[in-house]
Amino acid sequence: xxxxxxxxxxxxxxxxxxxxxxxxxxxxxxxxxxxxxxxxxxxxxxxxxxxxxxxxxxxxxxxxxxxxxxxxxxxxxxxxxxxxxxxxxxxxxxxxxxxxxxxxxxxxxxxxxxxxxxxxxxxxxxxxxxxxxxxxxxxxxxxxxxxxxxxxxxxxxxxxxxxxxxxxxxxxxxxxxxxxxxxxxxxxxxxxxxxxxxxxxxxxxxxxxxxxxxxxxxxxxxxxxxxxxxxxxxxxxxxxxxxxxxxxxxxxxxxxxxxxxxxxxxxxxxxxxxxxxxxxxxxxxxxxxxxxxxxxxxxxxxxxxxxxxxxxxxxx
Amino acid sequence: xxxxxxxxxxxxxxxxxxxxxxxxxxxxxxxxxxxxxxxxxxxxxxxxxxxxxxxxxxxxxxxxxxxxxxxxxxxxxxxxxxxxxxxxxxxxxxxxxxxxxxxxxxxxxxxxxxxxxxxxxxxxxxxxxxxxxxxxxxxxxxxxxxxxxxxxxxxxxxxxxxxxxxxxxxxxxxxxxxxxxxxxxxxxxxxxxxxxxxxxxxxxxxxxxxxxxxxxxxxxxxxxxxxxxxxxxxxxxxxxxxxxxxxxxxxxxxxxxxxxxxxxxxxxxxxxxxxxxxxxxxxxxxxxxxxxxxxxxxxxxxxxxxxxx
Numbered sequence: 001x002x003x004x005x006x007x008x009x010x011x012x013x014x015x016x017x018x019x020x021x022x023x024x025x026x027x028x029x030x031x032x033x034x035x036x037x038x039x040x041x042x043x044x045x046x047x048x049x050x051x052x053x054x055x056x057x058x059x060x061x062x063x064x065x066x067x068x069x070x071x072x073x074x075x076x077x078x079x080x081x082x083x084x085x086x087x088x089x090x091x092x093x094x095x096x097x098x099x100x101x102x103x104x105x106x107x108x109x110x111x112x113x114x115x116x117x118x119x120x121x122x123x124x125x126x127x128x129x130x131x132x133x134x135x136x137x138x139x140x141x142x143x144x145x146x147x148x149x150x151x152x153x154x155x156x157x158x159x160x161x162x163x164x165x166x167x168x169x170x171x172x173x174x175x176x177x178x179x180x181x182x183x184x185x186x187x188x189x190x191x192x193x194x195x196x197x198x199x200x201x202x203x204x205x206x207x208x209x210x211x212x213x214x215x216x217x218x219x220x221x222x223x224x225x226x227x228x229x230x231x232x233x234x235x236x237x238x239x240x241x242x243x244x245x246x247x248x249x250x251x252x253x254x255x256x257x258x259x260x261x262x263x264x265x266x267x268x269x270x271x272x273x274x275x276x277x278x279x280x281x282x283x284x285x286x287x288x289x290x291x292x293x294x295x296x297x298x299x300x301x302x303x304x305x306x307x308x309x310x311x312x313x314x315x316x
Numbered sequence: 317x318x319x320x321x322x323x324x325x326x327x328x329x330x331x332x333x334x335x336x337x338x339x340x341x342x343x344x345x346x347x348x349x350x351x352x353x354x355x356x357x358x359x360x361x362x363x364x365x366x367x368x369x370x371x372x373x374x375x376x377x378x379x380x381x382x383x384x385x386x387x388x389x390x391x392x393x394x395x396x397x398x399x400x401x402x403x404x405x406x407x408x409x410x411x412x413x414x415x416x417x418x419x420x421x422x423x424x425x426x427x428x429x430x431x432x433x434x435x436x437x438x439x440x441x442x443x444x445x446x447x448x449x450x451x452x453x454x455x456x457x458x459x460x461x462x463x464x465x466x467x468x469x470x471x472x473x474x475x476x477x478x479x480x481x482x483x484x485x486x487x488x489x490x491x492x493x494x495x496x497x498x499x500x501x502x503x504x505x506x507x508x509x510x511x512x513x514x515x516x517x518x519x520x521x522x523x524x525x526x527x528x529x530x531x532x533x534x535x536x537x538x539x540x541x542x543x544x545x546x547x548x549x550x551x552x553x554x555x556x557x558x559x560x561x562x563x564x565x566x567x568x569x570x571x572x573x574x575x576x577x578x579x580x581x582x583x584x585x586x587x588x589x590x591x592x593x594x595x596x597x598x599x600x601x602x603x604x605x606x607x608x609x610x611x612x613x614x615x616x617x618x619x620x621x622x623x624x625x
Contacts, residue, residue: 302423
């Protein structure tokens with residue numbers, strides 16, 4: 001059942017619409033649990049598109065097992081998705097810094113407020129992101145430490161590889177996830193893959209996780225695959241950041257997700273003009289490379305990867 | 317005058333990214349003035365260039381009071397200005413959302429850190445900045461309501477209005493906010509425009525800084541008597557919002573006094589030219605802000621009215 005949850009006329013012969021597809025069980029009943037799958041707040045992050053499709057395809061195959069409500073919001077920022085733009089085109093604003101919006105505010109504030117109204121009250125929300133166009137991430141859920149007691153148990157059921165509990169920050173108070181978590185609607189922020197692409201393997205992994213979570217919530221009664229046990233990181237010291245010491249072109253030497261020893265070469269920053277290696281990027285500790293740079297050009301400070309320390313990952 | 321590099325970063329195929337500062341006078345770090353932080357803030361760099369010219373003259377004439385150092389940084393983002401892009405050239409991040417910065421972080425965090433280390437110990441900070449919505453303003457000085465900055469001090473700029481705005485979560489990473497965290501009284505100076513030059517309001521901005529420096533006893537400069545800014549909270553302004561999207565046809569200019577019932581703008585059908593909506597002034601006030609793009613969206617505050625000065 002497709003419904004337009006927000007509509008605003010644009011200047012020239014077009015209406016901006018935010019749409020939701022609600023999938024209901026065959027047998028109606030009161031007080032059904034509700035899960036919401038939200039994606040496309042950043043218009044250049046497309047990993048969630050596959051998840052929305054695949055989730056519905058599998059539900060359709062076993063519709064009799066659906067015992068709750070599944071709401072799919074595939075495009076929170078349709079103008080951004082259409083124009084390969086992270087923020088909101090024409091305004092150059094990050095939609096994920098506009099929440100909770102204002103029903104009497106500007107066009108974008110109004111749209112954001114309508115989204116809040118519609119999603120609020122869900123028993124669980126997954127807000128699916130895809131890092132950005134520069135970095136590839138393993139499937140992970142990021143949780144603000146303020147909400148970890150509620151969210152970590154849910155995230156553990158979602159079949160991701162990592163749960164990253166991060167510190168509270170005032171600037172994050174204008175995100176979709178924070179705004180809903182603050183009013184008691186639990187939101188899990190998923191980061192996986194890379195911007196502008198679909199990594200089908202990760203999408204399938206997350207869809208397995210959503211079914212597992214739905215089963216746990218009583219929304220799905222069919223068979224589900226067991227969820228993998230995620231690494232949980234709560235300490236900022238668990239993660240090493242690998243930032244470029246200089247500008248150049250980054251050529252990786254290891255694969256994403258590699259388990260590395262201290263001092264191993266992750267990649268090189270090279271100068272194509274002179275044909276020289278400017279820097280060898282080495283691991284500062286033993287650990288797993290859970291983020292790797294996808295876009296080759298770097299300037300000083302560009303993030304090339306993140307390493308989760310071995311003692312946190314727990315591998316041999 | 318001492319011209320020096322505040323911060324630099326080597327590019328791979330571009331010239332080195334340089335943030336250049338101009339120091340006038342010697343002594344305590346008294347005032348730091350920052351111009352454009354975004355690539356389209358041409359009016360803001362222009363204001364600083366005019367300020368540098370004026371300060372050079374005043375220094376040569378010995379009119380900077382002993383014991384005060386004044387630093388002017390016309391742009392902290394020349395890379396984006398040169399490619400006419402508002403935000404950072406590679407990753408589209410906003411340097412003015414990266415303060416206080418982080419020296420081991422990503423590129424714009426490092427730039428913010430490098431700049432902030434140089435400018436965080438000044439008594440006063442003045443930033444020429446721009447609004448995220450396209451429009452023309454009445455020149456004014458703006459400060460945050462929870463900060464270290466004082467509205468009475470802001471009156472020394474001698475501009476018609478001092479606007480006090482409520483702090484929002486996304487403000488906490490701006491230069492203005494972080495200056496105040498480090499005990500600098502910070503003021504944002506808005507002139508009329510952003511991406512095109514307005515010589516008159518740039519002149520007003522230079523004069524406003526002269527007034528301020530003179531009021532603080534840092535400069536020997538004759539200022540007119542009777543400057544008395546009106547202090548207004550931003551929520552006290554009257555927002556005139558569109559109900560329709562379409563072509564925006566303004567009928568007033570920023571700074572103009574309007575009567576109750578006066579038409580302010582029309583919204584036109586972009587195909588047939590019919591008037592979809594006329595916006596009227598609900599009260600006799602002054603036009604503080606006018607949208608300046610030819611198209612507008614619905615629910616947009618295209619005109620803001622303020623109490624008469």
